[in-house]
Amino acid sequence: RKALRWIVCQDSISANFLNQHEDEKLNSRGTNLGQGFQINQTETRTGYGFHNSGNTPQSHIIRRYILATLYYSTSLHGPWHDDWNFLNGNQHECSWHKIYNRSNFHFGDLDPAGVVCQTSALGEILLNDEDSVVGRLVVNLRIRNNLTGTLPPELGHLVDLADIFIEQQEQLSGSLPAMTSGLTLLESVGILFNGPDFGGEIPKSLLELPSLTYLIVKQNAGSWSLPNNVEKISPNITNLDLSNSGFQGTIPRWMFESNVVNLDLSFNTFHGATFPEDEVFNFLPRIEFLSFYGNRHLNGTLPETLGRLGSTLKVLALGDNQIGGSLPESLGSLTNLELLSLDQNVMTGTLPSSLANMNSLKHLTLSSNSFRGSVNVLESMKNLTSVFIHSNEFSGALPAGLFDGVSSDSSLYFDVGSNHFSGDVPSSYGKLPNLTYFSATRNNFSGNNVGQTTCDNIEFTIMDCSACSCCNICCDTGDSTNSGDICGFHMNSFQFLGLNCGVWWMHCNEPQTYYDIEPI
Numbered sequence: 001r002k003a004l005r006w007i008v009c010q011d012s013i014s015a016n017f018l019n020q021h022e023d024e025k026l027n028s029r030g031t032n033l034g035q036g037f038q039i040n041q042t043e044t045r046t047g048y049g050f051h052n053s054g055n056t057p058q059s060h061i062i063r064r065y066i067l068a069t070l071y072y073s074t075s076l077h078g079p080w081h082d083d084w085n086f087l088n089g090n091q092h093e094c095s096w097h098k099i100y101n102r103s104n105f106h107f108g109d110l111d112p113a114g115v116v117c118q119t120s121a122l123g124e125i126l127l128n129d130e131d132s133v134v135g136r137l138v139v140n141l142r143i144r145n146n147l148t149g150t151l152p153p154e155l156g157h158l159v160d161l162a163d164i165f166i167e168q169q170e171q172l173s174g175s176l177p178a179m180t181s182g183l184t185l186l187e188s189v190g191i192l193f194n195g196p197d198f199g200g201e202i203p204k205s206l207l208e209l210p211s212l213t214y215l216i217v218k219q220n221a222g223s224w225s226l227p228n229n230v231e232k233i234s235p236n237i238t239n240l241d242l243s244n245s246g247f248q249g250t251i252p253r254w255m256f257e258s259n260v261v262n263l264d265l266s267f268n269t270f271h272g273a274t275f276p277e278d279e280v281f282n283f284l285p286r287i288e289f290l291s292f293y294g295n296r297h298l299n300g301t302l303p304e305t306l307g308r309l310g311s312t313l314k315v316l317a318l319g320d321n322q323i324g325g326s327l328p329e330s331l332g333s334l335t336n337l338e339l340l341s342l343d344q345n346v347m348t349g350t351l352p353s354s355l356a357n358m359n360s361l362k363h364l365t366l367s368s369n370s371f372r373g374s375v376n377v378l379e380s381m382k383n384l385t386s387v388f389i390h391s392n393e394f395s396g397a398l399p400a401g402l403f404d405g406v407s408s409d410s411s412l413y414f415d416v417g418s419n420h421f422s423g424d425v426p427s428s429y430g431k432l433p434n435l436t437y438f439s440a441t442r443n444n445f446s447g448n449n450v451g452q453t454t455c456d457n458i459e460f461t462i463m464d465c466s467a468c469s470c471c472n473i474c475c476d477t478g479d480s481t482n483s484g485d486i487c488g489f490h491m492n493s494f495q496f497l498g499l500n501c502g503v504w505w506m507h508c509n510e511p512q513t514y515y516d517i518e519p520i
Contacts, residue, residue: 003071113142168193176189176203242268293318402414415438441462
């Protein structure tokens with residue numbers, strides 16, 4: 001009702017195209033556009049209009065009406081802190097924004113909050129349609145602005161919408177509205193850092209939009225879920241990041257049949273089988289980054305079909321769950337894999353010989369499982385730079401040829417603590433110029449067999465005192481394993497490898513990875 005009244009009574013631009021009905025009709029029930037007034041079809045517009053909705057008076061009024069409903073629906077407990085020039089009845093809706101500056105922002109230093117119109121995805125920002133067609137419309141609500149209430153259903157009819165970003169709106173409630181099939185331009189949806197009352201099921205209609213490319217629902221405090229009855233997810237989707245946002249339930253089958261390139265479901269409460277137990281016809285044919293890390297309740301085993309991802313998959317992070325069974329032989333077919341994280345599961349068995357084929361693997365994390373046997377196969381993996389296999393039941397001698405041939409520019413990290421390794425620590429480790437971290441406490445190594453040269457050349461070494469009297473830190477067998485005890489310390493591989501940055505994991509420790517959440 002407020003949006004409708006604003007269109008009729010306060011919007012000077014819309015008033016040029018309206019013939020008002022009697023006041024009592026305006027005050028009648030209902031909020032459908034057109035119940036209180038009718039559009040004067042004899043009036044015409046100047047300007048080029050919008051790519052999708054055209055240049056008719058009707059499309060112009062409907063667009064302004066939908067944006068007005070967005071403002072009023074999210075002003076339930078008072079106005080926005082800053083109106084961002086919204087509902088300026090004398091200006092084109094493309095000017096309904098305020099320019100903010102950010103340092104180190106992925107999209108440039110300027111971050112216009114509100115309604116942003118562009119000629120194209122990387123085109124100039126338009127304040128109106130006087131000189132060119134508006135190719136796309138962006139609703140940018142990234143700046144904290146006291147939005148209270150819910151997103152209106154009318155938003156799902158904004159056919160010119162190309163991107164929508166909602167961040168830091170801690171008082172927002174409700175869920176995302178359903179999207180009509182007319183939203184053929186919608187490419188990106190970003191929902192981040194919002195409050196506990198905003199959540200619910202991701203609309204099926206959104207996932208099925210053919211234009212959808214990016215869907216990010218990340219680090220939200222509310223509870224979210226996924227629909228099970230998606231007939232066909234957008235074939236163009238490349239990034240699906242649903243991490244750390246209270247998602248529940250099982251991972252739906254349609255997700256494994258999508259063309260997604262980067263899939264991050266980490267740190268939610270998904271449960272049930274990690275992968276479908278039966279054959280999937282179109283099994284993630286373009287996947288490069290796959291993380292289900294930290295759900296803690298995902299179970300089942302790793303299927304042999306994982307080998308089918310060998311031509312594309314670069315990161316597989318399934319740690320901190322309840323995955324059991326052994327490593328499948330097909331894992332060796334993942335010849336492009338650079339990072340494999342399976343730590344903190346309940347896996348058993350020995351390392352398959354096929355791992356020797358994983359020539360691209362740089363980072364391996366198998367810690368806190370029940371793997372057993374030899375680790376000699378690691379010698380064949382010539383690009384490894386970090387190996388975390390502590391807290392298992394591995395035995396035998398450490399491979400003397402590990403890290404041979406690795407670039408001298410790469411720092412090396414090796415944690416084999418709390419296993420059953422025996423014999424001598426290879427003297428070759430002391431000749432590696434870049435072995436930065438070596439932890440081997442609580443094993444069965446021969447007495448004091450580590451030479452001074454090895455101690456001098458390895459930057460940080462933790463071993464039992466009985467095996468290494470010259471190490472940086474040596475631990476007696478009776479030392480406690482409390483979290484504050486250095487002898488029980490193991491590096492947090494998740495953060496060390498940058499997986500907390502998701503698909504940006506390789507750049508996680510670089511300053512440009514982070515942007516200021518608050519504007520300057």
